[in-house]
Amino acid sequence: xxxxxxxxxxxxxxxxxxxxxxxxxxxxxxxxxxxxxxxxxxxxxxxxxxxxxxxxxxxxxxxxxxxxxxxxxxxxxxxxxxxxxxxxxxxxxxxxxxxxxxxxxxxxxxxxxxxxxxxxxxxxxxxxxxxxxxxxxxxxxxxxxxxxxxxxxxxxxxxxxxxxxxxxxxxxxxxxxxxxxxxxxxxxxxxxxxxxxxxxxxxxxxxxxxxxxxxxxxxxxxxxxxxxxxxxxxxxxxxxxxxxxxxxxxxxxxxxxxxxxxxxxxxxxxxxxxxxxxxxxxxxxxxxxxxxxxxxxxxxxxxxxx
Numbered sequence: 598x599x600x601x602x603x604x605x606x607x608x609x610x611x612x613x614x615x616x617x618x619x620x621x622x623x624x625x626x627x628x629x630x631x632x633x634x635x636x637x638x639x640x641x642x643x644x645x646x647x648x649x650x651x652x653x654x655x656x657x658x659x660x661x662x663x664x665x666x667x668x669x670x671x672x673x674x675x676x677x678x679x680x681x682x683x684x685x686x687x688x689x690x691x692x693x694x695x696x697x698x699x700x701x702x703x704x705x706x707x708x709x710x711x712x713x714x715x716x717x718x719x720x721x722x723x724x725x726x727x728x729x730x731x732x733x734x735x736x737x738x739x740x741x742x743x744x745x746x747x748x749x750x751x752x753x754x755x756x757x758x759x760x761x762x763x764x765x766x767x768x769x770x771x772x773x774x775x776x777x778x779x780x781x782x783x784x785x786x787x788x789x790x791x792x793x794x795x796x797x798x799x800x801x802x803x804x805x806x807x808x809x810x811x812x813x814x815x816x817x818x819x820x821x822x823x824x825x826x827x828x829x830x831x832x833x834x835x836x837x838x839x840x841x842x843x844x845x846x847x848x849x850x851x852x853x854x855x856x857x858x859x860x861x862x863x864x865x866x867x868x869x870x871x872x873x874x875x876x877x878x879x880x881x882x883x884x885x886x887x888x889x890x891x892x893x894x895x896x897x898x899x900x901x902x903x
Contacts, residue, residue, distance in 0.1 A: 618768035624672060624760055631668040639664065653843035655741035659748050666752030673760045687759045688818035702811065702820035705883065706827025709876045713867045714836045722856020729837065729851040738847035742834035750826035754818045757782050758808055766896040771813055779805035790841045796859070797869035803877045810881060814888040824880070838866035
């Protein structure tokens with residue numbers, strides 16, 4: 598039978614603070630509760646959603662992803678208050694949002710989706726029939742989709758690879774923590790997005806590991822945010838690829854996809870293409886090369902320097 602001291606040692610560290618593994622578990626539980634509560638509140642204000650799939654447009658996507666972002670900010674804020682740290686010290690330092698890693702990630706996101714589109718076009722798997730928009734509608738739709746993709750990129754990165762990555766990293770080490778988060782990230786998409794298959798799950802795991810590695814090499818989430826935003830903006834607005842079986846409303850090009858699913862991703866779009874993982878490997882190599890002059894960083898226990 599465990600003694601009280603032994604039990605206390607499992608739960609609390611020598612500093613008398615809750616051990617990181619328990620903080621990570623509490624964070625996940627708190628996020629689940631927060632997301633459910635926020636959706637209930639949103640439905641109370643806006644009314645319940647109509648039956649059937651929601652329109653795949655920037656507004657509905659922003660509302661859904663905005664809930665994720667709000668939950669991440671709310672729960673991380675509570676932990677930051679308890680730990681006497683700034684809320685942006687868990688991977689999203691506001692003062693570094695416009696530093697070069699953000700734009701490098703954005704460029705790589707554009708290249709990844711763009712290269713898949715070029716491969717589809719070259720092999721006849723994608724046909725462009727012209728523009729789906731005209732005049733001011735192009736700028737309006739581009740701005741709306743960019744806003745939605747910012748909600749996706751910031752919300753999902755902060756939700757999965759902010760406080761949760763920092764806590765698990767301290768508890769079990771970087772790669773075990775990254776693998777757990779990648780499995781959770783892929784699992785959530787599998788449960789919530791229709792039509793998921795093995796190819797997309799593998800691609801989601803690969804993408805999540807890449808984003809975690811970016812945190813280790815750069816010290817924060819901004820590279821991953823730029824990558825995530827650009828990748829989704831390219832595939833949803835510019836290419837107009839289907840996602841979860843739905844065609845994005847307000848896409849730039851009127852495109853059709855008739856090639857094999859291993860190339861186009863089928864109903865799941867470019868993110869489920871077999872080309873996604875090799876491109877992630879190239880991005881891994883870029884991160885290693887680009888930041889090779891500095892040591893791999895560890896989880897932050899204190900405020901980052903300003």
